[in-house]
Amino acid sequence: MWFLKVGYATLALPRVYRTKVNRLSNDRVYFSVCPTSPEELPVIRVPRSVQNHFEKVKQSRSKNINTTKAGKLLIQGRNASLNQSAGYTHAKFEQPILCSKGWKHKKSFGDYFTVNNIKSVAPFVAGSEEEGDIKKPLKTFHKLHISGELVETLERLNITHPTTVQLQTIPKVMRGHNILCAAETGSGKTLSYLLPIVHRLHLDEEQDQVGPRKIHAVVVVPSRELAEQVASVSRSLCSPLGLVTRTVGGGRGVGHIRGVFKQGVPDILVATPGALVKALRRRCLDLSYLSFLVVDEADTMFDPSFADMLEDILRHTDIASAPGETRGLARKAQLLVVGATFPGGVGDVLAQVTDLGSMVVIKSKMLHFLMPHVKQTFLKVRGQEKVLELNHYLKRLQQEDGRSGGDAVLVFCNKSATVNWLGYSMEEMGVPHARLQGEMPALVRAGIFQSFQKGTTNVLLCTDVASRGLDTSRVRLVVNYDFPETHTDYIHRAGRVGRAGGCEGGEVLSFVTHPWEVELVQKIETAARRRTTLPGMESEIREPKPVIEETNV
Incomplete structure (x- = not known):
């Protein structure tokens, strides 16, 4: 009788059986038993811990898929192994590996990833789509x-x-x-x-x-x-x-x-x-x-x-x-x-x-998709560091070569109180700006936005009152100081750049702080990697449900 120890279990096998041992790691051994006679195979019980370890090994091996090919990168992050090329397409049931996977952990602060703009022209510009080497004529x-x-x-x-x-x-x-x-x-x-x-x-x-x-x-x-x-x-x-x-x-x-x-x-x-x-x-x-x-x-x-x-x-x-x-x-x-x-x-x-x-x-064909002509960056940052990061990005925008400092910036906050508080912080840092939030009188709001459109000021701190429909063709950078609460709000905020007739090279920068924000970011990143629409968005008119009247029998 042979004795073989696997995990925490000891298995007894008759000598008439030949064993084939396959060592996969230092502390786990997997084997198969081949009968040398036509007798019935014995029942071998494998501990659950061994089974779980085997499944983890299988999953880790299947995840080692290279998503980087020659050409432009669609997803680019701090961890280069998680980058994804614009030419890579995920299989139907392939689960993409996300740069933001571990962002709920406190050690993830400072991590980031970018969804690069893979098109130079907005998809809603007629004639922007190419057929081979020939562009459609503009109507x-x-x-x-x-x-x-x-x-x-x-x-x-x-x-x-x-x-x-x-x-x-x-x-x-x-x-x-x-x-x-x-x-x-x-x-x-x-x-x-x-x-x-x-x-x-x-x-x-x-x-x-x-x-x-x-x-x-x-x-x-x-x-x-x-x-x-x-x-x-x-x-x-x-x-x-x-x-x-x-x-x-x-x-x-x-x-x-x-x-x-x-x-x-x-x-x-x-x-x-x-x-x-x-x-x-x-x-x-x-x-x-x-x-x-x-x-x-x-x-x-x-x-x-x-x-x-x-x-x-x-x-x-x-x-x-x-x-x-x-x-x-x-x-x-x-x-x-x-x-x-x-x-x-x-x-x-x-x-x-x-x-x-x-x-x-x-x-539209691109309804509920991320805009392919706008660069979108997501930064995991602590709440107390957001002001400094914002100031850093604003100064970098002004100091870039070839920039005259006339590019407009929209900074979105979720609450009017945050707009006011952030405004005081910007004043202490010497950043000229204007504020726009829903608690202001209507006439004051109208005057502030008109001055922003005319270029009197280039930085506008605002709530979502400025995210719907307003003409922001001057805007080159949108900053989500507070991450939006829904995908719909994200689409509207990001849509303030890359507009028809607007300046080229628009960017969106989003600060991510809280765990519930991470969940939205992960859905956005998954949609970007799979090139699908954002989840939970209506795409059809729903017929009203018929009203069933109760009758007494």
Whole structure:
């Protein structure tokens, strides 16, 4: 009888069996038993600790996969062995090894990784995709059958080529369809609805189909800053055509709202939901002649904080259910819902005012993906060190060769109190800046953002009030001083750089401090390595669930 010790167990084997020993490590031995006679094999019990060790060895061997090939790196971190090339593709069931895997441990502070920009041109720029060595020819606005006066106005604004979302959306709007458009931030969605609206109103005016002087288009946006921005674009398009654009926003009383309409009835009204609901309840405006209702930044507008007001606005509007209902004197309003992400609950609300099946859904190819033309860095840092890291990056940006110091920076915080505290710290360090947060009066906020857009100051400390829809074409660097709480917030913040018509070489820097932030970062890194969408994001309109009425039997 032979005795063989494996782990903590001693196995007794008859001499008639020949054993084959395979030593894998210094303290563990694995073996196989081959019978020398046709007798039945004995039962050999292997300790659980030995089995677990064997599984760990198998997993560690399977993980030694080289994800680095020749060419540009997609993921680049402190640990070079975890880098991933842009040309590497993960298998369907292959689990990527993350640079941020151990970031919940306190020893990980100081670690970092970067998702490099693998494209130099934004994917939403029409003609940016290459087919072999031949680039697609750039299309012009003449191809979209827009009036010549509008095209000349766009050329004066140095806008000559439509973006991809504009090529997809404008023809559908001009045919009278209700639209749900979801495309990445900075892709030109504002012009995608304003151009066909202004074209249609100008055409109706020339044909004397406008009717009485009434409001014919309403654009609803979540903030006063965005209302002023959209109105500014609308005025630049409308002024040469004799059309009028006005705004009403929150933060002011009913007297101001009435004063806006006493100046004259505009053709296009840009409003925040609260101000618009006040005006409707006090009968300051009439929407019976409305031709267009636009809900911009839809993911915010369908949020519970705005949903009730939005439903009230929709109830005052006669929405068309088919393109044929948007023509003639008895026309109904077209509904245009626009945003950077698909809003949750959109189906439940829209089903009350129109036929969901008749809505045309326009979805960008890169919707909910990380932007491939923007460099994004994640730094694991202690909370007390974030101010010094921020100051270091701001000074480095100003001292880079070839930089004039005119590049704008957005620094995002999660709370208004953090914005104020960080502002005091920046003052002590001698960093010129401005602050923008939701607790400020509306007029003060509008003035601060306008001065930032004009270049009066280059560093803006802000909350998410500046992350939705605002034109930040000057911005080259976005800093997440506080990491955003959701993937949607991250997409909107990161979308402040790399915009159509903006400066090239945009970057996003995110400070990661807390364990719950690490979980979001790991999902972002996994999506970047697999080149998939960020998890948990809506990508379709969900039909409302049927209401089942209870009956007493």
